[in-house]
Amino acid sequence: xxxxxxxxxxxxxxxxxxxxxxxxxxxxxxxxxxxxxxxxxxxxxxxxxxxxxxxxxxxxxxxxxxxxxxxxxxxxxxxxxxxxxxxxxxxxxxxxxxxxxxxxxxxxxxxxxxxxxxxxxxxxxxxxxxxxxxxxxxxxxxxxxxxxxxxxxxxxxxxxxxxxxxxxxxxxxxxxxxxxxxxxxxxxxxxxxxxxxxxxxxxxxxxxxxxxxxxxxxxxxxxxxxxxxxxxxxxxxxxxxxxxxxxxxxxxxxxxxxxxxxxxxxxxxxxxxxxxxxxxxxxxxxxxxxxxxxxxxxxxxxxxxxxxxxxxxxxxxxxxxxxxxxxxxxxxxxxxxxxxxxxxxxxxxxxxxxxxxxxxxxxxxxxxxxxxxxxxxxxxxxxxxxxxxxxxxxxxxxxxxxxxxxxxxxxxxxxxxxxxxxxxxxxxxxxxxxxxxxxxxxxxxxxxxxxxxxxxxxxxxxxxxxxxxxxxxxxxxxxxxxxxxxxx
Numbered sequence: 001x002x003x004x005x006x007x008x009x010x011x012x013x014x015x016x017x018x019x020x021x022x023x024x025x026x027x028x029x030x031x032x033x034x035x036x037x038x039x040x041x042x043x044x045x046x047x048x049x050x051x052x053x054x055x056x057x058x059x060x061x062x063x064x065x066x067x068x069x070x071x072x073x074x075x076x077x078x079x080x081x082x083x084x085x086x087x088x089x090x091x092x093x094x095x096x097x098x099x100x101x102x103x104x105x106x107x108x109x110x111x112x113x114x115x116x117x118x119x120x121x122x123x124x125x126x127x128x129x130x131x132x133x134x135x136x137x138x139x140x141x142x143x144x145x146x147x148x149x150x151x152x153x154x155x156x157x158x159x160x161x162x163x164x165x166x167x168x169x170x171x172x173x174x175x176x177x178x179x180x181x182x183x184x185x186x187x188x189x190x191x192x193x194x195x196x197x198x199x200x201x202x203x204x205x206x207x208x209x210x211x212x213x214x215x216x217x218x219x220x221x222x223x224x225x226x227x228x229x230x231x232x233x234x235x236x237x238x239x240x241x242x243x244x245x246x247x248x249x250x251x252x253x254x255x256x257x258x259x260x261x262x263x264x265x266x267x268x269x270x271x272x273x274x275x276x277x278x279x280x281x282x283x284x285x286x287x288x289x290x291x292x293x294x295x296x297x298x299x300x301x302x303x304x305x306x307x308x309x310x311x312x313x314x315x316x317x318x319x320x321x322x323x324x325x326x327x328x329x330x331x332x333x334x335x336x337x338x339x340x341x342x343x344x345x346x347x348x349x350x351x352x353x354x355x356x357x358x359x360x361x362x363x364x365x366x367x368x369x370x371x372x373x374x375x376x377x378x379x380x381x382x383x384x385x386x387x388x389x390x391x392x393x394x395x396x397x398x399x400x401x402x403x404x405x406x407x408x409x410x411x412x413x414x415x416x417x418x419x420x421x422x423x424x425x426x427x428x429x430x431x432x433x434x435x436x437x438x439x440x441x442x443x444x445x446x447x448x449x450x451x452x453x454x455x456x457x458x459x460x461x462x463x464x465x466x467x468x469x470x471x472x473x474x475x476x477x478x479x480x481x482x483x484x485x486x487x488x
Contacts, residue, residue: 054093057119155188190248250428316441
């Protein structure tokens with residue numbers, strides 16, 4: 001591990017013997033049908049712009065911010081719009097001041113960070129200065145230097161091409177510009193972050209448009225980055241999704257081998273030299289954290305205007321599925337079920353989620369019933385799944401060594417030969433945000449599960465818990481759990 005970082009075990013609890021159940025598919029597929037409940041839950045008038053989920057008032061129910069609109073979740077049954085707030089544009093939630101309340105950075109408004117005052121009111125805490133770009137299509141919250149504070153990496157787009165920027169949190173309520181793209185800038189769209197090489201720091205993947213090679217910025221642990229996309233990518237591919245118009249990408253362990261893989265969401269025209277959307281398998285430490293192209297044979301049919309992807313296990317079978325939005329009239333948004341071994345099946349029509357054209361694509365368990373609901377195109381689709389087990393994990397940092405939101409933490413659950421991996425992320429696709437609470441589908445497994453938590457400061461915890469509940473774990477402290485439809 002670079003810089004001598006070692007993972008230190010801080011807690012090891014006695015684990016009861018676990019009888020492993022066969023995961024979902026051995027008993028055949030479970031049909032999942034979604035219901036459009038937009039009007040029924042009070043979301044009429046919701047915009048189609050990029051969306052961010054976050055529990056704004058800490059009541060256990062995830063709230064929604066979309067295109068300048070804040071919608072408060074009323075116990076999973078209805079949403080009410082909050083008016084009169086000084087918010088505008090598209091944004092992402094992140095507790096930058098570690099006070100336990102999620103603040104909002106509006107990336108489409110350039111430079112505005114709004115502090116969450118009490119879960120009901122917001123104030124413009126700071127305006128970022130010396131921004132090197134005039135247009136942005138995405139950003140990501142990430143503690144890049146391991147000081148327990150969330151920093152901001154902001155993408156610059158085009159007109160002409162504009163540089164990205166890194167703003168470091170000074171811990172005093174402000175941010176300082178410490179980095180901008182050197183040399184010729186590239187047109188960034190979606191920005192995502194993940195500790196893909198499992199060395200304890202967050203790396204950043206930048207999706208670039210206009211057939212410009214995407215960037216995988218490897219972190220040295222101190223917030224200094226090197227673009228390693230060409231080195232760890234596929235030979236002849238020019239990197240990771242190099243020859244497409246990449247709008248948004250997503251990290252997730254797609255084959256349950258314990259390592260985070262990458263899906264590059266390429267918009268691509270007809271010429272064969274333009275990269276179609278790409279599935280990249282993370283080959284892990286034995287292969288030097290290189291990636292393998294698993295796109296051929298995966299089953300993803302080509303459409304020209306693919307835009308923003310979102311990964312989530314909608315059928316609770318333990319495998320991450322793919323929802324992928326489109327933006328041209330002749331195309332349509334799609335839902336692909338992960339059937340294992342890098343094979344995906346189009347279930348859009350059967351699931352009832354044939355959505356409108358949009359950049360909005362997010363998963364969230366809005367009613368806390370253990371399955372993921374889908375938000376896309378200004379419509380909320382409630383998941384009608386039943387009969388499969390699940391676990392949700394909410395991590396809270398200590399606000400000193402680990403940021404309060406625990407962005408960058410990873411949790412692994414081993415079931416038989418499979419290791420399900422999830423991470424706390426702050427952005428996915430192009431400017432969308434799934435909830436910080438991690439969701440695991442467990443299929444037929446009804447017994448105890450063991451989870452291993454890897455915190456951003458390198459410490460590890462191993463815990464045992466029952467299923468069909470939400471588990472709250474605080475860094476360096478105890479654990480709480482709520483079952484059924486309570487807790488988020």
